[in-house]
Amino acid sequence: MARNPVQFQRGMSLAMFLQRYGSEEQCHEALISMRWPSGFVCPACAGCSHSYCKPRRLFQCSACGHQASVKAGTIFHRAKVPLTKWFLAIYLLAQSKNDISAMELMRQLGVRYDTAWLMKQKIMAAMLEANAAQKLDGDVQVDDSYLGGVRSGKGGRGSPNKVPFVAAVETRRDRPRRAQLRRLASFKETEVAQWAVIGVRRSANVVTDGFLPFEIFAKKGYHHNVVLAGSGRPKERTFHWVNTLLGNLKMSMTGTFHAIRRQHAHRYLAAFEWRFNHRFDLAGAIDALAQTLLTAKPAPYQCITFAEASG
Ligand SMILES: [Zn+2]
Structure with a gap:
């Protein structure tokens, strides 16, 4: 019987995923190259000349002195959850055929239920934003x-x-x-x-x-x-x-x-x-989703109304 090429594609194995996004440094580097593919651009003055403080993961603009992290102004801004867990959540939500519940995400990530639920809602909100740019035709x-x-x-x-x-x-x-x-x-x-x-x-x-x-x-x-x-x-x-x-x-x-x-x-x-x-x-969906999260508007807790949570 002919195999459905979509169902049988290899995707990205967990091993391959961990090889690419297994450390905080790797996830950080991935975000930097997604946000500034041609090198750092100062969010304040659009200057390119900069210095980088690696221990604090901070860019400093040479022209205006503005300090910026790759996470500032994105969904990851002020998030206490390490980027490795964010990337794993992205991996699990992008790769699963039938979605995964917040409870399952909690177990897989080793975070509190409320945290898993909110991460999931934020990732789904970014998916919603990405979808909005698509138009059907034909x-x-x-x-x-x-x-x-x-x-x-x-x-x-x-x-x-x-x-x-x-x-x-x-x-x-x-x-x-x-x-x-x-x-x-x-x-x-x-x-x-x-x-x-x-x-x-x-x-x-x-x-x-x-x-x-x-x-x-x-x-x-x-x-x-x-x-x-x-x-x-x-x-x-x-x-x-x-x-x-x-x-x-x-x-x-x-x-x-x-x-x-x-x-x-x-x-x-x-x-x-x-x-x-x-x-x-x-x-490719993993990178696409991380990229979407990076450019999506930060969705504060209040916007997602946690009190009504389920799923
Ligand atoms: Zn600047």
């Missing part, structure tokens, strides 16, 4: 769905306890390429339109079922195909990849989490989306 299957309820099928749409989200898969030659799982405030046309304009290029060929809010695709000038059950076209085949994505998402979530609070749902969806879109290059 053939795109779109469907509406809900977390915390039965699959839209489509009874129970709009129940107050469910989290509505849109699932979209870009395909090429009948194979899935990239996907989006984006939380919406509701399935009002305006909400769907807001996502569509940001998430899908106008040149895309969008296919949906007859759910009325999806009419905005045609209104916004997209090439929009509506496929209805019983219209003579094979509906299962038309939506095969978006249905598969939703099936995998559901399995991943029920296998790993007891419950996901509404206010965190968008980050869990983002993590699943991020992993799906990096599945072709697991080894």
Whole structure:
């Protein structure tokens, strides 16, 4: 039987990972080359001339005297957790097929549960930010769905306890390429339109079922195909990849989490989306994620509302 090249790719072994990111110094050097690939640039005056104090890991600008660490102004800023643990958390969250719970992260990293939970949320927030720059194009299957309820099928749409989200898969030659799982405030046309304009290029060929809010695709000038059950076209085949994505998402979530609070749902969806879109290059995904964390806006504790934690 032919092996699926995505499932059987080597990725990055734990041994290889530890060889590259096993010490605090290695992680620090990795961040420096990610943040300043052409050498230090002073955040205050953009000067390049500098000295470096290795024991304190501080750069000092020769022009203005400003002192900067590679972590300043990033998610790692003031973090008490060593960079080796951050990189291990990145490795575990990027490489796992079905996500890992904060409890598992706590065990693997040897940190307190609250710390593991917050690190995980920050990494997922960075994934969310990275996803936002992606736009789907070409053939795109779109469907509406809900977390915390039965699959839209489509009874129970709009129940107050469910989290509505849109699932979209870009395909090429009948194979899935990239996907989006984006939380919406509701399935009002305006909400769907807001996502569509940001998430899908106008040149895309969008296919949906007859759910009325999806009419905005045609209104916004997209090439929009509506496929209805019983219209003579094979509906299962038309939506095969978006249905598969939703099936995998559901399995991943029920296998790993007891419950996901509404206010965190968008980050869990983002993590699943991020992993799906990096599945072709697991080894490169580690660096990509560390780079994203480095450039992501620091997400303070308050923004993530720890009091509502779960998962
Ligand atoms: Zn300076």
